[in-house]
Amino acid sequence: MIDLKTLREDPERVRESQRRRGEDASVVDRLLAADERRRAAESEYGALRNEQKELGKRIGPLQGALKKVADADRPAVQAELDGLMSGATALAERVRSAESGRDAADAEAASLLAGLSNLIDLDAPVGGEDDFAVVEEVGVRRDFAAEGIEVRDHVELGELLGAIDIERGAKVSGSRFYYLTGVGALLELALVNHAIALAGGNGFTPMIPPALVKPAAMEGTGFLGQAAENVYRLEADDMYLVGTAEVPLAAYHSDEILDASSLPRRYVGYSPCYRREAGSHGKDTRGIFRVHWFDKVEMFSYCAPEDAAAEHGRLLGWERQFMDSLELPYRVIDVASGDLGASAARKYDIEAWVPSQERYREVTSTSNCTEFQARRLRIRMRDGDGVRPVATLNGTLVAITRTIVALLENHQQADGSVRVPAALRPYLGGRETLDPLR
C-alpha cells in the first residue's frame, strides 16, 4: 500500500501513477474522501472515549466511599452515584455507536487503499506490454544455418537426452506438467547449486522457504489483486501455493522492526512455484516454457528506501552475472508502466534468446517494490529518524524450466548433444556435454 500522507499531500502524483498503469485514477478521490471520514470518526470516538474514562474515574472512588460513609449520609452519596451511573449508561451507548462508525470508516478506507497499486517510478517507460525499452543486448546469437545445424527445440532435445518427460507429466498431472529425468534432473540441481553459490558469494543467506502460505502473506505481497486468478488456493485449509519464493521471503520479516544497521538484508530462496496460468490458454503450449509448476532460485532484499534504486541495480547485475556464466545471449528490458504488476514501481526483465522461436523470451525478472509490500506486511526499520517502512526488492536468479529451455537450445550441437557451459561443469561431475541416449 502507499502512504496516506503522500496521497493527501500530492494526490496528483498518485493519479498520474494510476493513469500510467492504465488503472482507475478515480480511486484517489474516493480514498481521499474516505480518509477524511476516517479521521473525523477517529476524533469523535477519541473524544467520547475520553469523556467515558473521566466519568469512570469518578465512579470507582464513589463506590468505595459508599461503603464507608455514615448511614445518615448514605442517601446523598447514593443519589450522586446514581446520577453518574445513568450518565455513564447513556454515554456508553454513544461510545458504542461512535466506535462502529469509526470501524466502518476505517474498513472503507482500508479496502480502497488495498486496491491501489504501488506508486510508479516516473522513469519507467510509459505504455503497455509492448512498450518496454531495451536496455542492452548481450552475448552473441549463434548462426545455426552457417553452422549447418537444423535447430531442434527443447522438447526434441529433452527427449533425445532423456532429460524431460512431458507425456508422462501430462498423464500424471495434466497439461503444463512434466518430469525432469536423468540429466534433466541433474541439470536442475546443478543450476540451483551454481545459483546459490553465486548468491552466497554476494552476501545472500540461503533459504528454503515454505511454499504454502496463509492469506496474509499472499495479500501482503500483492498477489491477491489483479494476479489473484493465477494463484492456487487450497479451499479446505484457506492456504495458498506460492507462485514465487518472493512471497515467503517477504513475509519472513512481517510485523518486525529491523535495525537499520542490519540492512540491506539479502536472502536467496529455492522453492517450487505454482501458477494457474489462467488466461493463457493456447499460449506456449509446447514444452516446458509455460508450466503450472517449476522450481526457482529467487533473490530478495530488504533495504532502506533511499537505497532501493541502487539495490535494484545490484540485483539486475547479479542476474546478468548468472546469465553470463551460462553463456547465453540475452537482452535486458525496462518493463513498461502498464505491465508492472501491482507491487512494482520499476521492473527489469532479462529475456534469453530462444533459437527455435527466433525471439527473446523472459527468463528472469527483478522488481523494486519500494515500501509497498513493507507497508502491507508491517516491515519497518529503526534508525536515527525513528521507525519507517523498509523497501523490498526481488529478482530471479534462475527459473529452472525456462533456463533449461534456453540452455538446451542455445548450446545444442549438430548431433543433438548439448554443450555444458564451463561454470556449470563442476556441478555436473565435470561433464562437458549432455549426450543423446540413442
Next chain:
RNA sequence: GGAGGCGUCGCCUAGUCCGGUCGAUGGCGCCCGCCUGCUAAGCGGGUUGGGGUCUCAAAGCCCCUCGCGGGUUCAAAUCCCGCCGCCUCCGCCA
C-alpha cells in the same frame, strides 16, 4: 487426533483467583546526563507501536495497543466464548 500448561511495551518478569488505585511492576540490555586519570562501578533521567489533534516544524493534548477476534459491564491485562501460536505427555506418521 487426545490431555494439560503457557502467551504482558527488545529479553526476562509482577499483576489475572477478588474488574476501577494497572493511563502495566521490577530486573537486564540500550540511550542521555552526572561523577570519575581511562575503563568499570555508582547516581539521575529516558526507553512499545499505531492513529488523531495542533503546528512552518516541534512540544503538548487525546484515543488505541497486555497473542488475535468477539461478548458481559458505567468500566476489562483481569470475567465469559471462539480462534491462533508455543511447550509437555499420549496416539499416529515421512
